[in-house]
Amino acid sequence: MAPSLQVLGVGYISPQNQPILIRYFSGKKKDGLKFHYIAHTSLDVFEERKCYLGLLYAMDDFAVYGYITPLRVKIVLTIALTDNLVRDADVTMIFRALHMAYYHALANPFLRLDAPYDAVVDHTALLVQSKTQWKGFRRRVDEVARACGVNVPPDGEET
Amino acid sequence: MASRASFQSPAPFSAQPMASTSSLVTPTLALLADPPVRQVDAAAMDYLLIEMVQTLRESEAVSSERLKKAEDEMIQAGFMPPTVAAREKQRKEKEKREKEKLRESTGSGAGSPAPGGGAGKGSVEEDAAEEGLRTRLEAIGVHVGGNIAERLCRERPRFTDTLDAVKFVCKDIWSICWDKQVDNLRTNHRGVYVLQDNQFKPICRISSYEGQQDAQRRARTYVALPAGIIKGAFARLGFDASITPEIPHLPQCKCQTY
Numbered sequence: 001m002a003p004s005l006q007v008l009g010v011g012y013i014s015p016q017n018q019p020i021l022i023r024y025f026s027g028k029k030k031d032g033l034k035f036h037y038i039a040h041t042s043l044d045v046f047e048e049r050k051c052y053l054g055l056l057y058a059m060d061d062f063a064v065y066g067y068i069t070p071l072r073v074k075i076v077l078t079i080a081l082t083d084n085l086v087r088d089a090d091v092t093m094i095f096r097a098l099h100m101a102y103y104h105a106l107a108n109p110f111l112r113l114d115a116p117y118d119a120v121v122d123h124t125a126l127l128v129q130s131k132t133q134w135k136g137f138r139r140r141v142d143e144v145a146r147a148c149g150v151n152v153p154p155d156g157e158e159t
Numbered sequence: 160m161a162s163r164a165s166f167q168s169p170a171p172f173s174a175q176p177m178a179s180t181s182s183l184v185t186p187t188l189a190l191l192a193d194p195p196v197r198q199v200d201a202a203a204m205d206y207l208l209i210e211m212v213q214t215l216r217e218s219e220a221v222s223s224e225r226l227k228k229a230e231d232e233m234i235q236a237g238f239m240p241p242t243v244a245a246r247e248k249q250r251k252e253k254e255k256r257e258k259e260k261l262r263e264s265t266g267s268g269a270g271s272p273a274p275g276g277g278a279g280k281g282s283v284e285e286d287a288a289e290e291g292l293r294t295r296l297e298a299i300g301v302h303v304g305g306n307i308a309e310r311l312c313r314e315r316p317r318f319t320d321t322l323d324a325v326k327f328v329c330k331d332i333w334s335i336c337w338d339k340q341v342d343n344l345r346t347n348h349r350g351v352y353v354l355q356d357n358q359f360k361p362i363c364r365i366s367s368y369e370g371q372q373d374a375q376r377r378a379r380t381y382v383a384l385p386a387g388i389i390k391g392a393f394a395r396l397g398f399d400a401s402i403t404p405e406i407p408h409l410p411q412c413k414c415q416t417y
Contacts, residue, residue, distance in 0.1 A: 015397055070312040071395060099313075106309060 006080040011039035015072035067095040097144045105137035219291045293383040300387015305395035354414045
């Protein structure tokens, strides 16, 4: 599968609009803020369009796609704008892979052992934990990115 | 792996009358040919529930004992005002004395000797312990319910509204966990839903040698985990529901959610 898309970054946002994970693959630390900004802007587009998501918007050198899972977790994908035709099916498949990564990470029953007894814990907050914990989720997202042809250095990146 | 599906009755969700083109394909045969995917091991869940209630009951006793000791120490050392605790204690002592007087005047009952004298104080504490146990079970259930909902909702489209989500819980979650669907769903169209199951699986085999009333009382504890599962499922779907299970008579169970 010749990778014609170049994935720049991935963002997960919870149903309560909290960021779960923002991951970018460009290698420069200062881009982190840019991707947070992209995720934020996408939230407005999600609000507008309740149904069809897909290409949300395009900026100067990249395009942003959005996807919302049945349980209202939003996934934002940033792809470099090239002259190649980006097929919808490809993007959908990437989103499904990202959704599976999230689903597998969340299926960990040991995700939060010390939850208070009476609070209904916001489950997505569990994955926002500090960077040293829950590396599994990040690793899965990296795996998806590698399958798309992105050159991700093994476990070196920190968002 | 023992599967506890009953092959005698067809699955409820295929309950439309089959316009049978061929008389050979019965619902039973269809079930055998294409068994539904089992997500939950029913036998393991049963045993787990039994053992869990026992274990957590003891654990809760130890934990609340520890808490009480710490509280007492704080009160002794003067860090905590004894007002609430001491007033409660005084009230309980008075109640106990009154109950004992009543008990003596009506003669010794047929109950076992141990609860005879301490029943006044005992039953209040016992209720608190059961309450603590139920809270723990519900918390575990919330966790489990959320993850089950996550698993089930992977492929399906988004929920249109609250009723859709409630119907999902009634059909899918109930049949995954307890092999059947909810028997009756009522709503007052203002956000209160009553789910009724006439043969609720976790409690349909509960019996107690102290009689039906006692069995019903004990069943309330066992229903805490399923209530938690439903609550967790709703929470994961985005609805902050509070679930009140009621057991009018075994093995019927009604859950009210708002």
